[in-house]
Amino acid sequence: MEKIAFGSEKSEIFYCFAHGGHFVSPIIIDGEHNGTMFAGQFIPVKFSTEQLQNLEEIAIEIDLDPGLLRKEAEKMRVVGEDVILNYSILLFKIVETIARRGAQALELSRVNDALQVAHDDLERRVLERTVELAEANKELKHEIVERKSTEEALRESEGKLSAMLQSLGDHISMVDKDLNILWANDVAKGLFGDDIIGKKCYKVYHGRNKPCEPFPCITLKAFEDEQLHEHETMVQTRAGQTLQYACTANVAIRDNEGRPVAVIEISRDITECKLAEKELLKRMNELETFYRATLGREERVIGLKQEVNELLEQLGKNKKYRDYSK
Known part of the structure; x- marks a missing residue:
């Protein structure tokens, strides 16, 4: 009977092997089967002679006085099933409500504990963050001072560089x-x-x-x-x-x-330099032409060779003539 009673999802009356009635009702909170309550024992009608004899046999099996058990059974109150059902259902509804309220109170207590833990953690984190921000603010102020100093030095350096670049031609x-x-x-x-x-x-x-x-x-x-x-x-x-x-x-x-x-x-x-170079090359070509035209005049040739070498030196080039006599 116990196994069936524990699995019951509604209020019912079960009878044990001793013919006694037991009211069984599940405790369901928020749709979840949280427990089972039992109420008994009663009989809907008086025991019959056969049932009383059966109780005496049971008493002998469990080592009880059969006469005493029979006497107690004869005194057991007779209550109708409908009366027991109505009364017990109301009782168990009250118990279920009390259990629900208790569960709600327990859950509320857990929530409050969790909120307190969260609040304490938040307070700790805020304190830590405040310390971090204070330290960061201190570092930031120091960095601002250093940056201003660096910017001033940079502006001074840029000014010097700009003045130097501006002074170049x-x-x-x-x-x-x-x-x-x-x-x-x-x-x-x-x-x-x-x-x-x-x-x-x-x-x-x-x-x-x-x-x-x-x-x-x-x-x-x-x-x-x-x-x-x-x-x-x-x-x-x-x-x-x-x-x-x-x-x-x-x-x-x-x-x-x-x-x-x-x-x-x-x-x-380098415009003027290029023009000068062009003019020097022109002059050198003229001298070369003149040199070829006056090849028989040795002294003039030597002088021309010297002029050619001098022009080449002015152009930054190697001398063309080493021996003026040839």
Whole structure:
């Protein structure tokens, strides 16, 4: 009977082997079977003679006085099943309500404990975070002071560098990877305009709509291999004057990871030098012609050879004649 009673999902009356009635009701809270309550023992009608004899036999088996057991059984109260059901169901509903309230109170206590733990943990974390923020704020103030000092030193250094670059007679500019002019000295601005900052170098200096050829230009090469590159080029100034320049390009500024972000271009005007070189070459050719025309005049020939060697020296080249007598 116990196994069946424990598995019951509704209020029922069960009878044991001794013919006694037992009211059984499950305790269900929030749809969950939390327990089973028993109420008894009663009989719906008086024991029959046969049942009383059966009780005496049971008493002998379990080592009880059969006469005493029979006497107690005859005194057992007779209650109808409908009365027991109504009364017991009400009783067990009250018990179930009490159990539910107890479970709710227990759950509330657990929730309160959990909330207190969470609150204490939050207080601890807030305190730790406050200490961290205070330390971070202290470090930040120190960093701000250092940064201001660094910025002042940097401005002073930049001022000196700018003054130095401005004092040079060459036209100088800094260019980014997209060939935009980031900075230019007064010489460059005087030749190509005060509004050249932010414009493409190939547009400003060469009047082109795309990067210079041969591609890549020396500026892009400097970005690629971070080496010094040189070449000679022709440019046209804002005034329409065509000039010849000897240009160098090298990395000037790097980012925090050491990657180049700006290349400095230094262009020296060699127009007059080239004209002088051309004139010297012309003069040398004239002397060579004259030399060939006067080959028989030894003294003049020697003098001409000397002049040729002197002209070659002025051009930075090796002497052509070693023996003036030949």
